[in-house]
Amino acid sequence: MAVAERKRVLITGAAGFLGSHLCDRFIKENFHVIGMDNLITGDLRNIEHLFKLENFEFYNHDVSKFVHVPGELHYILHFASPASPIDYLKIPIQTLKVGSLGTHNLLGLARAKNARMLIASTSEIYGDPTVNPQPEEYWGNVNTVGPRGVYDEAKRFQESITMAYHTFHGLETRIVRIFNTYGPRMRLNDGRVLPAFIGQALRGEPLTMFGDGSQTRSFCYVDDLIEGIYRLLFSDYAQPMNIGNPDEITIKEFGEEIIKLTGTNQELISLPLPTDDPKQRRPDITKARAILGWEPKVSRAEGLKITYNYFKSLPEHEIKHKDFTWYNKSL
Structure with missing residues (x-):
């Protein structure tokens, strides 16, 4: 494919565990990948193998501040966020800001570029669940002022503002609720x-x-998760969807x-x-099976x-x- 014909995708949190695997997948699919990360929890070693490629570029930037990407942009995948207790208990304010201000900035960018945006939500929006397995219709049981609240509520707000942009502005959006995932490049x-x-x-x-x-x-192996995310991005489904291993x-x-x-x-x-x-913690993946034809293989x-x-x-x-x-x- 000629360089001019490549679709351009912005992946935030690109140097993190999941973000780096997404960069690999979209490079494999011949996209032009723009990675963005402020490296507060990410590690450049996860993506250093991509730096030599003509269809990869990297911005060291905090998405909680204004985000500018020159040129066309077709897709945005927002994976910038601390995602483990050791991180969001050390940096609670940054965790809330990347889920709120960061998501708002990127939704604005997606609207300006007419790009489709997928956000990384989490099973943590279900809190300490009173139903098992957890279907997407379950609203959760979250302590807003507990130590985990900074992460849980950041993600819940992220879903709300994303859906607001979808319904009010007609923006193409996708919401993936990620359950426990593991694999190479975890810290x-x-x-x-x-x-x-x-x-x-x-x-x-x-x-x-x-x-x-x-x-x-x-526990869902990372390759399975990435496949589910990829299918969701290119589906027509705008409501939240669980991706995980039941x-x-x-x-x-x-x-x-x-x-x-x-x-x-x-x-x-x-x-x-x-x-x-x-x-x-167990996902109900009925929707992923029916809509995406996806289920974990590993x-x-x-x-x-x-x-x-x-x-x-x-x-x-x-x-x-x-x-x-x-x-x-x-x-």
């Missing part, structure tokens, strides 16, 4: 359960679960899987539950093996580093 010490367990196993430490480990999570497992069972995977003999020990920690055993090998390959100083200050703030 080993970001406070989420999967990298926390693997990091502890690699350091020979006990695996720390919160409470008795009876709370559940559902294969639910307790944290205790998951810890036992990690111990078996890593060939270690660490014990699982219990810590008090952080405030508002969700007791259940088994947890296969995905965990790939992810474990990635974490094992990290420099020793990254494996040894750990930070539980976020946990103390969340109690």
Whole structure:
């Protein structure tokens, strides 16, 4: 395809876990990709392999401030946001600003460019759910002033303003609600359960679960998630859509899987539950199956093996580093 014929896509949070995988996917599909990230939680190593390409460019910019991109723009994918407890408890104001001011700025850019915009929402908008699995029609059970509220409410507002632009201005918008996702390029010490367990196993430490480990999570491999997001962007569906793996497992069972995977003999020990920690997390993906023809393909055993090998390959100083200050703030 000639350079002039390439569609142009802006991906915010491009140096992060999901953003970098999206950059790879759109490069593979022969788009001109404009990555944007202020690197507050992102890492340029995730996208440095793209810098040599003619159809990739990068802006070091905070989307909470005015966003300008010269030239045509056909699609915007807004993935800029802290997404783990260790991040949004350290930088709560930035978390709220990127979900509110950042989303507003990008919706304005999308309107000016007549671009279709997809926002990354999250299963956290369901809070500590009272129904399981969680369908898109469920409105959630969120503590607005708890420690997780800065992230949960930023995402809930993000959905509201995006839908307002869709209904009032007629802007083409898409909303993906992302459930627990894992894979290469996750940060080993970001406070989420999967990298926390693997990091502890690699350091020979006990695996720390919160409470008795009876709370559940559902883990989706990153390649499956990216496929779902890609299909949603090019669908005609404007309402929020769950993308995740409905294969639910307790944290205790998951810890036992990690111990078996890593060939270690660490014990699982219990810590008090952080405030508002969700007791259940499982997506209802009926809509994704029916509308997108999508469902996850990668088994947890296969995905965990790939992810474990990635974490094992990290420099020793990254494996040894750990930070539980976020946990103390969340109690």
